[in-house]
Amino acid sequence: MIGLTTAILVVKDSSCQKERNHFNLEAECQELLTTDDVKSGLGEMSPIRKLMFVLSLALCGVTVIVFLFVLPCDWETCPVLTYHVKSQSWERVISGIELTGGINIVKTVDGTGYNLLFMFRRDILNLDLINNEAGGIIALKGYTGHDAWMTKLHNVPQDMDCSLIDIDKDNLNDCIVVGENGLLAAIEPLYGNVLWYMHDHSANMKPSKLDFPIMFPDVNGDNINELLVPCSLSDRRNSLVLVSGRRGNILGKPLNFTDCLDINSVSLEEDWNITFICHLAGDKEAVQSLSFQEVCNGVADLNEVKIHTSQPKQHRRQTAEANKxxxxxxxxxxxxxxxxxxxxxxxxxxxxxxxxxxxxxxxxxxxxxxxxxxxxxxxxxxxxxxxxxxxxxxxxxxxxxxxxxxxxxxxxxxxxxxxxxxxxxxxxxxxxxxxxxxxxxxxxxxxxxxxxxxxxxxxxxxxxxxxxxxxxxxxxxxxxxxxxxxxxxxxxxxxxxxxxxxxxxxx
Structure with a gap:
């Protein structure tokens, strides 16, 4: 190839000397050399060079994607801050709502931190909001106080526990929420999605004045514990209804204690009996109890239901009475x-x-x-x-x-x-x-x-x-x-x- 190039230069040089001066000769000879190189295939890329060129473009694209979507993170979730910063103080002002009740602490989506879950009710001066969105649940990031999520409810929540039951089997306990006007709901704590509201398929029962439910062993075979709820079905709170832990529907019929003006302090004992205090006329009280099988028979005519679980964790109850x-x-x-x-x-x-x-x-x-x-x-x-x-x-x-x-x-x-x-x-x-x-x-x-x-x-x-x-x-x-x-x-x-x-x- 070197010899060929030299020969071309010699031939062309002799031609060029006859018609052009030294400077024009050099330019024309260089142009002819470039043209001949292209025609002879010298400018084509080899397969290896093409491969390297494509790889270089791909590497540039990957670099852009990494810097835009992989490396950035919320600073409170970055590993270096999570593991090396011991504590941080923050203060948060939230307008238009009143935080109520206790605080539930649950893990974040990535499992490296914790969120604080609060119940809230809306501004009482805005009656339109009260009628449509009376309250709800708000989750704040424990490290910064920023909003994680907010779920609005039509009734004001009064009590909540996020440590009792895993409804969707994701190895994370879900939140049971009790509120005004018969509100009973299950909410998953990562994103605030409502899993179910308590409901009656027959539409014959509208429980109200709910007390926080008792975690009750599974009776319908779905491997999720049920909820036994003290409530009112008339002008007295003297009934118990059994609610499906998986779907929230009322199972069977209610247990009514007509001799009681009110029942409270309902609990599940170690022998699986249900005990409660029955308030009678004349300011009298009596402790009553039902066996596990009596509850099953009374609610849904379920005979010989076997218990396949250990004693479920129960809600830590508030025993204080207002003004007492x-x-x-x-x-x-x-x-x-x-x-x-x-x-x-x-x-x-x-x-x-x-x-x-x-x-x-x-x-x-x-x-x-x-x-x-x-x-x-x-x-x-x-x-x-x-x-x-x-x-x-x-x-x-x-x-x-x-x-x-x-x-x-x-x-x-x-x-x-x-x-x-x-x-x-x-x-x-x-x-x-x-x-x-x-x-x-x-x-x-x-x-x-x-x-x-x-x-x-x-x-x-x-x-x-x-x-x-x-x-x-x-x-x-x-x-x-x-x-x-x-x-x-x-x-x-x-x-x-x-x-x-x-x-x-x-x-």
Whole structure:
């Protein structure tokens, strides 16, 4: 090839010298050389070069895809932050809703972190929202406080537990939600999808005033535990209905206890018997029980149902009653809170063995929520117990929760607005007097705006010492509507009823 090129150059050079000068000769000879190279196939790519060219283009494409879709991540889920940053403080303000009840902690989608699940109810001043989307569940990312998901419900949720039952068999427990107006639903905790609502295929039953269900062994053979729900099917809450854990439909017929005005404290015992307290006429009570087979026979005429599971985990029940109090026993000590005296709180910690009072707390113009208990070990290895209290204090100078309080409404009690809604006297359990400021909103609903001082109190004790710490104090603005709900309750936000379990954690 080298020889051929040289020959061409020699021939052409002799021709060029006769007609052109030195500079034109060099340019023309170079052009002829390039043309001849192409014609002879010197410019074609070999298969190996073509392959390398294609691979280089593919590598560029892969690089772009990796940098756009693989490497980027939410910074709170990046491995380097997840495993090397121990803690981070955050604060989140969410407008238009009231967080209610306890907090459920569940794993994130990738399994490396945790989300915080809250129940909420909507702004009570916007009646249109209340009628359509009364409340729901919101999940916040535990590391940043950002929204993970939100599920809206038509009724206000009152209690939730995400640790009891795996409905869709994905090795992750789902959330059981109980709420107003007969709300019972199952929600999966990763994305907030509703798995089912309690329903009756025959449409003959409309349970209301639900208590949180008892986890009951599987009776229909789908390998999912059922739910035994205390409820009301008339004007009394004296019935039990069995709900399918997989689909949410009511199984068979209800169990009615007509002699009872009300039933509560329903539980599943170790021998699989169902026990409950029956409230009778004349303020009498009686403990009653049913065997597992009696429940199966009474509900769906199921004979000889065999139990193929261990004792299911049950919901940790709230035993405090609004306006009354609570009692907890731990480590030989009894903690009693009393809200029964109007506008007054009394808490006692007593040694059960000696009867000696170890700690007392009393305060006028205050209400105490049921506390959350925790335990820890000191560096010495000694075990200590603690309680976290949420206390609401009415501002000084007001008339407390007196029944004779004159609340500042735009309409007086007894008047009727243009929609036929009656303004009634205030309920002291919800209506906490405060400032005289009022403002008008839609539907002639003119709320009172009240100020509450919220205290967070921590009490720790062991066998010898008791320590009290007031770790937080903040002002809370409460809005109380002059309109009643369908259940006859006053609309206040926040309200004592919805904050009873707000200090609880369920993992």
């Amino acid at each position: 109090g609570w009692s907890l026993t731990v480590g030989g000590n009894r903690l009693v809170g009393d809200n029964s005296v109007q506008c007054s709180l009394l808490i006692n910690l007593t040694d059960q063995h000696t009867g000696v009072a170890r700690w007392n707390y009393s305060h006028e113009q205050m209400y105490g929520m049921m506390p959350t208990m925790f335990t820890f070990k000191k560096p010495s290895g000694e075990r200590a117990v603690g309680f976290i209290f949420k206390l609401w204090e009415w501002v000084a100078g007001t008339s407390g929760c007196s029944l004779n309080t004159n609340f500042m409404f735009c309409n007086r009690p007894g008047q009727t607005n243009h929609e036929g809604l009656v303004y009634e006297a205030a309920d002291p359990r919800n209506m906490i007097p405060g400032s005289e400021q009022t403002f008008r909103s839609s539907h002639d609903n003119c709320p009172a705006m009240n100020t509450i001082i919220e205290h967070i109190l921590v009490l720790t004790f062991n066998s010898t010492h008791v320590v009290e710490l007031n770790i937080s104090q903040s002002d809370v603005i409460q809005l109380c509507s002059s309109l009643n709900t369908t259940d006859g309750e006053k609309l206040c936000q926040p309200s004592i009823q919805h904050q009873q379990q707000s200090g609880w954690l369920n993992i």
